[in-house]
Amino acid sequence: MTNHTPLLDLKAQYREIREEIQKAVMGVLEGGRYILGPEVKSLEEEVAAYSGTRYGIGVANGTDALLLTLDAWGIGPGDEVITTPFTFFATAEVISKLGARPVFVDIDPETCNLDVSLLENHVSEKTKAVIPVHIFGQPANLDEVTAFAEKHGLRVLEDAAQAIGAEYKGRRIGSFGDAATYSFFPTKNLGGYGDGGMVVTDDAQLAETLKSLRVHGRSPHSKYHNALIGYNSRLDELQAAALRVKLQYLDRWNEARRERARVYNRLLEGLPVTTPVEAEDRKHIYHLYIIQTEERDGLMEHLKSRGIGTAAYYPVPLHLQEVYRDLGYREGDLPVAEEICRRSMALPLYPELDEATQMRVVEAVKQFFDS
Incomplete structure (x- = not known):
């Protein structure tokens, strides 16, 4: 590696x-x-x-x-x-x-x-x-x-x-x-x-x-x-x-994150993943770049094997956390959150990330779905 x-x-x-x-x-x-x-x-x-x-x-x-x-x-x-x-x-x-x-x-x-x-x-x-x-x-x-x-x-x-x-x-x-x-x-x-x-x-x-x-x-x-x-x-x-x-650097770094997000959006087009949506009246600063896929766990394993860092955000919705059992929530109560917790993961994103590295990340994502 x-x-x-x-x-x-x-x-x-x-x-x-x-x-x-x-x-x-x-x-x-x-x-x-x-x-x-x-x-x-x-x-x-x-x-x-x-x-x-x-x-x-x-x-x-x-x-x-x-x-x-x-x-x-x-x-x-x-x-x-x-x-x-x-x-x-x-x-x-x-x-x-x-x-x-x-x-x-x-x-x-x-x-x-x-x-x-x-x-x-x-x-x-x-x-x-x-x-x-x-x-x-x-x-x-x-x-x-x-x-x-x-x-x-x-x-x-x-x-x-x-x-x-x-x-x-x-x-x-x-x-x-x-x-x-x-x-x-x-x-x-x-x-x-x-x-x-x-x-x-x-x-x-x-x-x-x-x-x-x-x-x-x-x-x-x-x-x-x-x-x-x-x-x-x-x-x-x-x-x-x-x-x-x-x-003093924050606005510049946030803009760099937004630019890297745009690059990912373009490179991931046509793949069976959901890319982040930025609401029309808002400016998203991409603390994390989150995609969604039915194959989340498999894709994360595949990327890990190629030296690419990922993480699941968040694997368990809060209403289903063990510590909140006494609140009485059950699976199916908040279906959108539950579904997104099953599907969502972060790809590498930081202001210093270069486009060549992003292309390598997306190439690895493509290989996974091709196989």
């Missing part, structure tokens, strides 16, 4: 910006502030401005960004939160962690986001919020979600872990809901060199509550006075410094 094509190549990105990253990191090391210092404050301001919001609140990771926001809204036992079954486990996990109940709504077969036509069937007097996920970098139908939430007096929390820089009707996601959350996990479009996350919002009260929650519920007036039961969920200066460098 001479040629290996990873699903994602983080080293290639680092090589491109090595000197800037090293300078930023050395600046932190020499400055002596390592947690919630000036780099975090600057990153919060820059990401908020990028998102079109007033406030950014850095936290330890994307999961905590979701968890602390729901907690700040007082969501807990007896409450329900509507979300999608087709996402990473964290989206539902945080609801459960607070003692609330996740209510799963099936997805649109084209965009793989929440099917907004089904939302009315799942709202109750217990519903307190809805979490649309901008899956794989494709924005959810935000007009419909926010209208639904307004009608029923619900909060909207955009889970934008995979979608920083994506656009809905010409405007960047992150400012449509009451708050939005980002993950800076290394594999994300804007990824650090460790964990990190952020909440963005226009709500001054929410921002202040989150700043307290992330440091053990500390009172703003005194380090050793606690106003809330909080968390230890702080963004560190090293991550913030690196992310500030990377933020």
